[in-house]
Amino acid sequence: MSTHALVSPVSVTDGAVTHDVDFIRPQLRSTGLRRIVLHAGVQINGAPHLGTNVMQTSAFLLAAAARDRFGVDVGLRFGALDNAPFETRASPRTGAVYQRSFHHALGATEVERLTRHFYGDLFETLSAVTGVPYEIETYTAQQAQRAFREEFLASLAKMDRLRWVLAPSHGNAPTSHPCPRCGWSEKSGDHTELLAADLHRASFSAVCVDHGRFEVDVTPESPAYIGLTTLHRNLVKERVAARDAAALPVIVKGADWATGCRLLDEAFMTWSGSVPPPRIFTPVVLSDSGAKLSKTLINAGTADLSAETEPWMLDATKWNGTVPRYAQTLVGLVSLMLSDPRHFERGYTTREVARLISRGDISTMTTASGGSRS
Numbered sequence: 001m002s003t004h005a006l007v008s009p010v011s012v013t014d015g016a017v018t019h020d021v022d023f024i025r026p027q028l029r030s031t032g033l034r035r036i037v038l039h040a041g042v043q044i045n046g047a048p049h050l051g052t053n054v055m056q057t058s059a060f061l062l063a064a065a066a067r068d069r070f071g072v073d074v075g076l077r078f079g080a081l082d083n084a085p086f087e088t089r090a091s092p093r094t095g096a097v098y099q100r101s102f103h104h105a106l107g108a109t110e111v112e113r114l115t116r117h118f119y120g121d122l123f124e125t126l127s128a129v130t131g132v133p134y135e136i137e138t139y140t141a142q143q144a145q146r147a148f149r150e151e152f153l154a155s156l157a158k159m160d161r162l163r164w165v166l167a168p169s170h171g172n173a174p175t176s177h178p179c180p181r182c183g184w185s186e187k188s189g190d191h192t193e194l195l196a197a198d199l200h201r202a203s204f205s206a207v208c209v210d211h212g213r214f215e216v217d218v219t220p221e222s223p224a225y226i227g228l229t230t231l232h233r234n235l236v237k238e239r240v241a242a243r244d245a246a247a248l249p250v251i252v253k254g255a256d257w258a259t260g261c262r263l264l265d266e267a268f269m270t271w272s273g274s275v276p277p278p279r280i281f282t283p284v285v286l287s288d289s290g291a292k293l294s295k296t297l298i299n300a301g302t303a304d305l306s307a308e309t310e311p312w313m314l315d316a317t318k319w320n321g322t323v324p325r326y327a328q329t330l331v332g333l334v335s336l337m338l339s340d341p342r343h344f345e346r347g348y349t350t351r352e353v354a355r356l357i358s359r360g361d362i363s364t365m366t367t368a369s370g371g372s373r374s
């Protein structure tokens with residue numbers, strides 16, 4: 001068995017970046033802000049796999065590193081994607097695909113229980129280990145806020161240009177609106193029509209699979225639910241985060257997001273003088289083929305996994321031990337990745353993760369911020 005320590009090629013930031021948290025520094029200096037809020041995601045449509053937990057652990061450790069290196073106040077905000085589809089069906093008449101989200105199918109109480117089940121103990125442990133406070137907010141709660149709806153309306157006003165940034169191949173960035181009676185909404189939004197829009201109100205017409213045509217009015221105060229494409233949703237969320245005059249927002253995402261974030265950066269430029277928030281991309285966990293671990297591929301049995309892949313790497317609830325021990329393993333692993341940008345700006349196969357853990361030298365590391373915390 002191979003016993004060599006972690007070996008990574010020189011990263012493109014070599015010589016410019018000595019710790020990946022320094023990606024925050026330019027905007028921290030230019031804004032003069034003394035508080036940073038890191039934003040990361042939480043998926044509730046099934047148990048998290050290792051890649052998801054690596055990204056979230058990175059968020060805690062990056063926040064701790066920012067606090068220790070920059071002397072700023074830090075917070076961590078997780079967005080829980082309760083808008084993910086829970087169930088799907090096709091219209092027998094038109095063939096159009098309809099879906100119902102976790103929020104609409106299960107309700108807020110069950111969504112909260114799922115979030116706690118998948119992340120509660122882990123986040124509590126990571127927060128205790130790093131001293132970084134965190135909060136979790138559902139997409140449903142985010143889109144209900146006045147700021148979100150104002151930014152959504154502002155994006156509609158720029159849609160002539162924005163649509164080609166958010167969907168460069170065809171210029172379609174449809175919205176979807178769940179039927180107010182049953183919560184089902186058309187997946188593609190093909191039959192959703194924007195009737196009228198200004199900065200204060202937008203009216204849509206949509207078709208429910210069971211209840212036919214209905215109209216929705218979106219205003220800063222209206223309760224109408226807003227469903228957006230992935231890039232459009234992230235643009236609006238980041239525009240809302242950037243409104244915080246007291247804190248610099250920092251976006252933490254898996255490295256598979258880099259190409260999409262290129263488009264988000266361009267979307268920000270649609271507003272003159274608007275600066276996209278700093279982004280930090282975290283290492284992706286890969287199957288043997290080099291494809292990112294994906295719930296869909298794992299469930300379909302097409303994920304090309306090596307014999308070294310442990311069941312808990314694909315489903316964190318299968319971890320054979322305590323949650324604090326799991327958190328300690330994650331902290332050790334991500335601290336090793338953060339020890340040099342060349343280790344952080346790359347991906348890891350499950351085979352390599354298994355090898356690093358079997359070496360036994362990662363569990364002794366406790367923080368990623370250079371040991372300045374006791």
Ligand SMILES: [Zn+2]
Nearest residue numbers: 179182208211
């Ligand atoms: Zn309906």
